[in-house]
Amino acid sequence: MTDAQLVAQAQNGDLPAFEELVKKYQREIYGLACRMVSDPEEAKDLAQQAFMQAFIHIRSFRQDAQFRTWLFRIAINQCYNFLKNRKKFGDPVNCDEVVLVGEGDSPEEELVTQDERRRVYAALEKLPPKQQAVLTLKVEQGLSYQEISEVLGGTPGAARVNYCQALKTLKKNMKSEEEDEVAMRTSPAVATRVPRG
Amino acid sequence: MKWQCALLQRWLPEYPEGDLPAFWKGRLKAHLDRCPACRAEQAALREVVEAIASAPKGDPGPEFWTDFSREMHLKLVRAAQAGQMAPARSVWWGRIPYLVGAPALAALLLWVAVGYLNPERPGLTPPPQVAKSAAPAVTAPPAAIAKQESATPARKLAAAPQAPAELGESQNFVNVARNSGDEAFPEEDLDDLDSTLAGMTTQEREAFLKKLSQHEKDGSCLTRYSAISSA
Structure with missing residues (x-):
């Protein structure tokens, strides 16, 4: 039906x-x-x-x-x-609350994958709500720009620009997350003092 | 970053298999071939998309969905029993402002247009001279009006619209003016008859009034009189 x-x-x-x-x-x-x-x-x-x-x-x-x-x-x-x-x-x-599905073959691989995903989630979380929505609708739900504009309002062109902007911001956020992780790994004393997230 | 890069990078997430017009696809292809910065940007964006796609949301498992469905069912049944479903909103309901506003606006525009195209339309702009000359006739006592009637018959014409009860002979006078004469009578003379007559000698005034009474077939006098009386 x-x-x-x-x-x-x-x-x-x-x-x-x-x-x-x-x-x-x-x-x-x-x-x-x-x-x-x-x-x-x-x-x-x-x-x-x-x-x-x-x-x-x-x-x-x-x-x-x-x-x-x-x-x-x-x-x-x-x-x-x-x-x-x-x-x-x-x-x-706490983004650790998100249940992650393990797909790796070995525990090491799974750990790396989980770290990678956690980084993505943390970066996504820093995005403005509208950009989060655009990314989710476009990448995960596979909506067209026309459909996204129907959901979020505005025009398909605006949705496209918003999506592009969201990707760029996410790229920046992921980079900064990676740098934070590297910094915490290199200085465990700081890592104990400054909680993540 | 060059302006061309900034312009084309807006379309990068859609290149090459996305929802992209052929024109932009061609331009992007040509640009990416010669711009390493944009190529790097495209690769980075693709990595980001892949990272999102490869980090799926956690699947909560079948138990979660069983609970979810059960809870939803209970909530929906409760809402249906409580009659919480909002009634259907009529399509016309949202159009009421337009349905009311459009005719009102049309009527307003029509009224303004008619007023501008026909400034002599009664009710919009009363002739100021008539109002000025008619004012004393309204405020004057009947005895004074009678005196004025006997002294200057032409004044009756100007006073006639505001005091129709005291017209008497003046009404006949206008009828005579309507029924006599061959020449067209100047309209502006009727607007301020008092001032016209005041500047004449007795002989001239008599000749003028005689001429006025001889205009039998001229409608302008009557037309003006009608306009004055309706105002």
Whole structure:
């Protein structure tokens, strides 16, 4: 059954149809929230909130846009609100909380891979929320610039520029993360005094 | 960095297999062939993209998704039972400001356009001279008006719009003016008849009034009178 049919049924109050949509998109929405807030528990709550918002307002959804992009927009707004509050009330995030899936053959390789990933996560976390969203939507969800502009607002051209800018900033952040790690390895005394993150 | 590099690097993340117009693809290819800095930048950006792609989000496992689905189901059932689903918003609801505003704006523009194209339209700009000359007739007592009527019959014409009850003979006078005469009567003479008559001798005034009464077929006198009376 297509999204449009499921949405039409859900708009008529068919709960199983909406649950079908939830099952279809729960991984993507959870992944997006995970990337945005770097906290699996919060990401789960945010994903559920996003689905609840979508359910409550499903009748006002017109089939002009894709349900998927509409859902992304809701989820990203939830994440923005969360990040705004976190910034306001200062809840520190430990990026070690993110569950990492081991794919390396040996423990050494896995350790290196995990270090590499941690570096990426830390660098991603330093990006502004909009750039995080653009990167996630483009690289992980594979949305086009047109779809990204529908999710985040603005034009496809602006989305492209934002994506390019995000990549450049991420490159800088990753470099500085690498330099920090090298510095901490070379001077363990500093590493004990200055906690990471 | 050259300006050309800065311009082309905006498209670098899409090169070579991305969503890139053919024009930019050609330019980028030519530029990358001869610019090592941009080649390095492209390689670095590609590394970043690969790093993101190779650092997948943690898969929480099947238990997590079972819990997730169960929790979602409970929340959705609760919301549905509580009737939290917002009603469908009509398509027309969002268009109400346009539906109301557009006709109102059109009417306003029409009114302004008509006012400008036809400045003599009653209600928009009353002739100031008529208002000035009509004012004493309104405030004057009936006895004074009667005296004025007997003294200067032409004054009645100017006073007529503001005091239609006291018209009497002046109405007949205007009718005579409408029904007599062959020549066109100058309109500006009627605007301030008092001042015109004041500058004449008795003989001239009599001749003028006689001429006025002889204009039977001339409509200008009546037209002006109508404009004055409606104002």
